[in-house]
Amino acid sequence: MKRIRIPTLTVAEALGYCVESIRDANLVARLTAQSMSLNAAEEDYRLKGSNSQLYLIQETDSVGAQVTLEEMKSIYSNTFARKGSPARHMYDELRASAPGGICPLCGQRVVSTLDHHLAKSKHAVFSITPINLVPACKDCNTDSQARRPLHAGEQTLHPYFDSVDEEQWLVCQILAGAPPVVQFLAVPSAAWSDDKQSIVRRHFQVFKLGELYSTHAAVELINVYQDLVESSELQSPQEISLHLLSIAARRRRPLVNSWQAAMYQALADSEWFCTGGYLEISNSSLLQGLE
Numbered sequence: 275m276k277r278i279r280i281p282t283l284t285v286a287e288a289l290g291y292c293v294e295s296i297r298d299a300n301l302v303a304r305l306t307a308q309s310m311s312l313n314a315a316e317e318d319y320r321l322k323g324s325n326s327q328l329y330l331i332q333e334t335d336s337v338g339a340q341v342t343l344e345e346m347k348s349i350y351s352n353t354f355a356r357k358g359s360p361a362r363h364m365y366d367e368l369r370a371s372a373p374g375g376i377c378p379l380c381g382q383r384v385v386s387t388l389d390h391h392l393a394k395s396k397h398a399v400f401s402i403t404p405i406n407l408v409p410a411c412k413d414c415n416t417d418s419q420a421r422r423p424l425h426a427g428e429q430t431l432h433p434y435f436d437s438v439d440e441e442q443w444l445v446c447q448i449l450a451g452a453p454p455v456v457q458f459l460a461v462p463s464a465a466w467s468d469d470k471q472s473i474v475r476r477h478f479q480v481f482k483l484g485e486l487y488s489t490h491a492a493v494e495l496i497n498v499y500q501d502l503v504e505s506s507e508l509q510s511p512q513e514i515s516l517h518l519l520s521i522a523a524r525r526r527r528p529l530v531n532s533w534q535a536a537m538y539q540a541l542a543d544s545e546w547f548c549t550g551g552y553l554e555i556s557n558s559s560l561l562q563g564l565e
């Protein structure tokens with residue numbers, strides 16, 4: 275999970291652009307009359323978000339009993355996110371805020387949408403609030419529907435507020451086999467609060483990061499295999515281990531919890547792998563049919 279800069283866009287701006295293209299004068303009047311409550315809710319969100327307390331926010335099926343949840347959902351889809359609408363530049367700006375266009379929730383796939391951190395089906399008041407709209411890939415946007423936190427520790431990470439890259443928490447295990455299997459686990463620092471540890475584990479589970487990273491790692495293992503069997507310098511288990519360790523250190527520099535860093539570290543630490551286990555990669559289904 276990568277932290278990204280919190281948007282400076284506000285719900286007041288979103289409201290201003292949305293009402294420009296709503297033709298129903300009655301809806302515009304009801305919506306505009308709720309601008310104070312939308313602003314107040316945004317302030318509350320900002321405060322709770324920075325204290326990992328968004329789970330305390332009550333679900334709302336209307337905005338001030340004046341604008342319904344269905345109307346807010348429609349305003350999001352047909353006004354805020356609609357291509358060519360006056361508000362669409364805000365949608366585009368939020369979507370483009372993820373560095374490199376990479377989804378901050380999984381750190382792997384490409385951003386293609388905005389995810390409502392507090393679901394728009396449960397929180398009418400945050401349908402068009404920029405700090406509730408996180409750039410995401412399609413899969414993470416779907417997986418996020420599993421979120422319904424009742425306690426602090428059941429929350430997932432919020433890329434605008436939470437930072438978890440000051441310490442290593444992503445750990446990898448190599449299972450001896452033909453081919454070897456690479457598994458990932460979330461093992462947060464014991465120095466973190468119980469809630470923070472639990473949030474990291476929950477995020478890892480909800481967004482199925484273990485499966486995602488294992489799939490990519492199986493592909494990366496093919497590269498490792500080619501490197502090791504073709505190298506004339508890497509002969510002894512110790513040379514192989516040091517080589518893998520140096521790759522782990524390089525991969526960790528830009529991102530402490532990159533799966534690549536965790537994987538190379540685990541490969542370097544595996545005596546089985548370095549003493550010839552790596553040859554078992556030749557049994558990978560990814561290599562079958564190629565020779």
Ligand SMILES: [Zn+2]
Nearest residue numbers: 377380411414
């Ligand atoms: Zn994603």
